[in-house]
Amino acid sequence: MSGCPCRKGVWWTYNLLGWLVSPAFGWYAVKRLCSGTSWSAYRDWTGRFPAIGHNRDQRLRFWVHAVSVGEMMAAGRLIDALRQRWSDAQILVTTVTETGYQTAQKIARSADRVHFLPFDLLPFPWWGMRQFCPDALILVETELWGNLLHSAKAIGALTVWVNGRISDATYARGRHRLGSAVYRWLLSHLDYCLMRTPEDGDRLVRLIGHSVPSEVVGDLKLEMGSVPLDESRLSVLRQSLGLREGDPVLVAGSTHPGEEEIVLKAYQALRSRFPSLRLILAPRHIDRAGEVADLIARQGLRYRRRTDANEENLDGSEVVILDTVGELAQVYGLATVSFVGGSLIPRGGHNLLEPAFFGVPVLFGPHIDNFRYHGAELVKSGVGYVVRDGDELVHQIIFFLKSATIRQTVSERAQKLLSQHQGVARRIVERVADLLREKRKRR
DSSP, X not given: OOOOHHHHHHHHHHHHHHHHTHHHHHHHHHHHHHTTOOTTHHHHHTTOOOOOOOOOOSOOEEEEEOOSHHHHXXXXXXXXXXXXXXXXXXXXXXXXXXXXXXXXXXXXXXXXXXXXXXXXXXXXXXXXXXXXXXXXXXXXXXXXXXXXXXXXXHXXXXXXXXXXXXXXXXXXXXXXXXXXXXXXXXXXXXXXXXXXXXXHHHHHHXXXXXXXXXXXXXXXXXXXXXXXOOHHHHXXXXXXXXXXXXXXXEEEEEEOTTHHHHHHHHHHHHHTTOTTOEEEEEESSGGGHHHHHHHHHHTTOEEEEGGGOOTTTOOTTXXXXXXXXXXXXXXXXXXXXXXXXXXXXXXXXXXXXXXXXXXXXXXXXXXXXXXXXXXXXXXXXXXXXXXXXXXXXXXXXXXXXXXXXXHHHHHHHHHHHHHTTTTHHHHHHHHHHHHHHHHHHHO
């Protein structure tokens, strides 16, 4: 790390505070292990990854980190691009959440290893770095961890932030004196920042000036839909959910308490006009599936959980509760119209793009602070629509259900929008290749 006394002071303060709150990390670990997380996670959290080998041959090593499902889906495209560029490279993928871990195991097929991220308490990140010895640490979207970055720089790894996003909350904290010092310290460890949007690039400059090289390369998440499920796989998925061919389907994804009630009331209102309409309800946190089931029963509707569903025991009057991990992105492909939750209540929204990858109209509420750019792009292109309450939700769903021509127009608009954002993963990988070449020349 730089010898600047103020930065050393931030580092010491960061670690002191970290160890003061370390009992919380311990409690978090116990809670996770008791809730079903594999005991091997304990080794990951302490940075003691299984032996990978330390033979420093000509093969490059990449450590890619993404926090959760949406970021991991985007990281999957990047990991595939890394593998295409360096077929013999060793790629380690880390994540934080259980859902992110399960998603990584499904979609990061080009990776050699998938592990949980070590807790950001020394010496755990240092042990992890020494165990894998990456040539490059690649952090996706918002995942900046001080000791992880410090340890990467200590072993001489290239550090790159990709799909960089600076949220409203982060920007507000970073504008304060203390927050500015912390973010300057964090970002000083980065060799390069590849930002998602011009707004994110501008915010980065306002927070830290031009002390860290950066450029805007586009949004990796907008490239995720370039290879959607084909119709045969969608047909298998439709049958497994007990959906009849031709029945209209409303998929309400990533919903929170307070939103399920609105969706269910809207569904009941719609069924009087569209009796064959099916509803797939996917709560943001699958451990709420029982709570959602009770809510559906109180509304007088029948339901089946996805984990219990099959073609024989479902009929056209039931609601499907999607209580599986990493399946929502595919299920959107069955939708006639979609609603993305976390947006009718002030939660900042969730991934608005997944339905658009299948050309499905995307409805969402006004609270999309974390996805403002995506929301604006969808609305501007005529693929996304803002609904402010249950009445507007019903009105917009009717608008799309009654006209196949309108839905086809939306699908064409979605394809045009996404085609403008292809090649981001390739551009990121080429920039990483340039940075690695420059680093080698300086040695």
